[in-house]
Amino acid sequence: MSTTIIAFFNNKGRVGKTSLVYHLAWMYAELGVRVVAADLDPQANLTAAFLDEDRLEELWPDGDHPQTVFGCVQPLLQGTNDIPFHTWKISKTA
Numbered sequence: 001m002s003t004t005i006i007a008f009f010n011n012k013g014r015v016g017k018t019s020l021v022y023h024l025a026w027m028y029a030e031l032g033v034r035v036v037a038a039d040l041d042p043q044a045n046l047t048a049a050f051l052d053e054d055r056l057e058e059l060w061p062d063g064d065h066p067q068t069v070f071g072c073v074q075p076l077l078q079g080t081n082d083i084p085f086h087t088w089k090i091s092k093t094a
């Protein structure tokens with residue numbers, strides 16, 4: 001299976017990156033293309049563009065956020081998962 005990945009990059013801020021991704025994502029979806037919009041920006045503006053306030057509040061409760069990208073990588077950031085420990089061991093012995 002091949003998948004087309006479109007990435008937008010511009011090192012300037014506030015030039016419309018998120019807006020462009022948002023509009024292309026829903027337009028491709030309307031054309032029948034299966035689209036995943038991956039929002040890795042801590043500002044979460046792309047997520048906010050797609051979801052209403054109630055859904056955003058559901059995704060970001062007090063405490064852990066298991067339904068978010070941040071929730072998935074949080075154990076790695078906290079070093080409570082095997083993966084960062086394993087990576088650290090490799091880099092220390094290399």
Ligand SMILES: Nc1ncnc2c1ncn2[C@@H]1O[C@H](COP(=O)(O)OP(=O)(O)OP(=O)(O)O)[C@@H](O)[C@H]1O
Nearest residue numbers: 010012013014015016017018019020021041043045
């Ligand atoms: N084509 C456009 N015409 C007018 N205003 C626009 C256009 N595209 C985006 N904007 C507005 O410009 C502002 C910045 O847009 P956007 O958040 O998409 O930029 P960004 O590059 O993702 O910003 P950031 O660097 O903060 O992530 C927003 O207020 C948005 O509504």
Ligand SMILES: [Mg+2]
Nearest residue numbers: 017018041045
């Ligand atoms: Mg943005």
